[in-house]
Amino acid sequence: MTNHKQIWEADKRHWMHPWTHFESFQQEGSLILSRARGSRLWDSNANSYFDAVGGLWCTNIGLGREEMAETIAEQVRQLAYANPFVDMANEPAVALAEKLAQLAPGDINRVFFTCGGSTAVDTAFRLIHFYQNCRGMPHKKHIIARRGGYHGSTYAAMSITGKSGDRIAEFDYISDTIHHLSCPNYYRAPEGMDEQQFCDSLVEEFQQKIDQLGADKIAAFFAEPILGSGGVIVPPADYNRRMWELCKANDILYVADEVVTAFGRVGHWFACEEMFGVQPDIITCAKGLTSGYLPLGATLFSDRIYEVISSGDSDRYFASGFTYSGHPVACAAALKNIEIIERENLLQRVVKVGAYFEERLQTLRELPLVGDVRGKRFMMCVENVRDKNTREVFPDSLNIGKWISDRAEEAGLIVRPIVHLNVMSPPLTMDYQEVDFVVERLGQAILQTHSDLVAEGHLPAPSGAVAGAISGSASASIAGSLPA
Known part of the structure; x- marks a missing residue:
């Protein structure tokens, strides 16, 4: 199929794109x-x-890199797929998990591979519930996020998302245990409020939500260090750290959604600790992990969480995963991608x-x-x-x-x-x-x-x-x- 008009018509006829606006798509195509x-x-x-x-x-x-193509092709020849479940592993996935543990801040040394950012957030959501149940705290399930935040398009991830334009009437969302605080966008702050006052009001709003729900009911706080598709919102200077400190003080897990900000987007491997002084419990990432050459995401989490979920009941297992978790070709691409980022500074x-x-x-x-x-x-x-x-x-x-x-x-x-x-x-x-x-x-x-x-x-x-x-x-x- 080489004729532009034929491709354009076939696209309109057969491919429903993510976020398709039906009327304009039928009129204008892609x-x-x-x-x-x-x-x-x-x-x-x-x-x-x-x-x-x-x-x-x-x-x-950037696209079209020959060494990425060669790495991907060689891995296809060597081992195109490997079962990741239970006690099966492959060398590229192990090497990538080790590399991510080296790059991640603090004691974040555990890696669960996913197929992209949405599934990384969805996995974090399930991991949090699993962790709280393993702790003997089954009522600690409420999730706090922000209006304007974007966390993905799976059912849980879109429920955590706070972008009004993405929460449309024709879809359903988890609403009883997921709550949204104000967006930290100073451009839209109340008239007459300086940036520090605005920051103080946001932190106080979080404290009030904790008081309202009860710290013993709140499992985690999800936050992009810089909000992405919600408008590229850089929060006030000490906002991220103060929200993290509130989480620590109230036994609330802090999830840094770095699907966008990780792997160099703002000049760091991960922005949460280096740019904002936040040591999260969980980091979600994707996108720049492979520079888009192949689909891959990851949920990174702390040794502290792993110690809780892996101890206790000898029959316990984490009943969640994906056919393409730790896909050897995607992991080989990620390793080469990270090598290029390092080598070219x-x-x-x-x-x-x-x-x-x-x-x-x-x-x-x-x-x-x-x-x-x-x-x-x-x-x-x-x-x-x-x-x-x-x-x-x-x-x-x-x-x-x-x-x-x-x-x-x-x-x-x-x-x-x-x-x-x-x-x-x-x-x-x-x-x-x-x-x-x-x-x-x-x-x-x-x-x-x-x-x-x-x-x-x-x-x-x-x-x-x-x-x-x-x-x-x-x-x-x-x-x-x-x-x-």
Whole structure:
């Protein structure tokens, strides 16, 4: 099947994508990708794009690496599959488990392999229940998470997720034992509240929830160190640590969901301890673990938890797992991926180039529609608003993020639209000139979208003086981001 039109029609006819919006999908179809190299993608019409989304937060080392292909092919020849259940193991899985234990903070030395991030979170959820039952605390089952947090799409993981746009009426969710606190997004804090006051209020809200439910009923707190698809929210400075300290004081397990932040996204193997001073009990990870070359996730947990669940009843066993847990080919790919990240010093690169990325994106604040620019290093977001002073957003139905991403795509740039947001998570190989390209093309897309919104009556036409100011500041911002 080589004809673009045939592929496009077959996709619409047969493949229901994750998060399919039925009406627009039937009208517009998909962007059909055919090949990739590094950070560059080509569609089936041979158009080229810079992928500032990094696949889906995951193509950390870039695509098309020959040594990854060779490693995968060799493992297929050597041992393409191995049963992971009970007392069967394979060499790549053992080697990867040992490596992850070395990289993870503190006493997190135990690894349970899954098929991706959602199943890693689902496994953490089941492990927590198992652990509390083994402790003789069957009533300690309640889970605390945050509004705006994203934790996956399995039944348990989506129930823990707090993104309003993902909790739709047609699906059911666990609601009696899963609770959500406020999102730590200072841009949306109450008027007149400074960042420290906002942080204090969030910690106090958690304390009140503990008092309400009872610490003896709360099993765990799930938290992304930096919230990902909920809007790339970097919490106030001491928020993560203070929430962790509350967990420790009340015998509540702390789960760091690092499906996005791990393996270099913000310049560390894991962000929880190195960036925020948090020693979690459980870490969930996936995505950058293999840089998207093959599906693989992992639930990492402490020796303390393992000692509890593995002692006591001699007939006890952990009755959970997946056919593809510890898949030898996926684990071999992960080991090679980690080797590349180490060898090419990509963590240090993200720290240096990421600071420049943050700086250049901040110039877009001067443009119309841009309410906030936030994030950390290679995990960034632009929030688009109707009114920059009041922070009023456009109606969700307008899907302003998609307007902007469509115009960016026409200019050879892929950014991710999430309602009124545009999110970026490029490969860790991005260089300074590519940063400039991203900022230039995104700025142009925002300006074009603003003009289109005015032309179609969604915004009032700016006065001459205002229009001139917009044009001048926009030109200066974009010009300042052009490569030297």
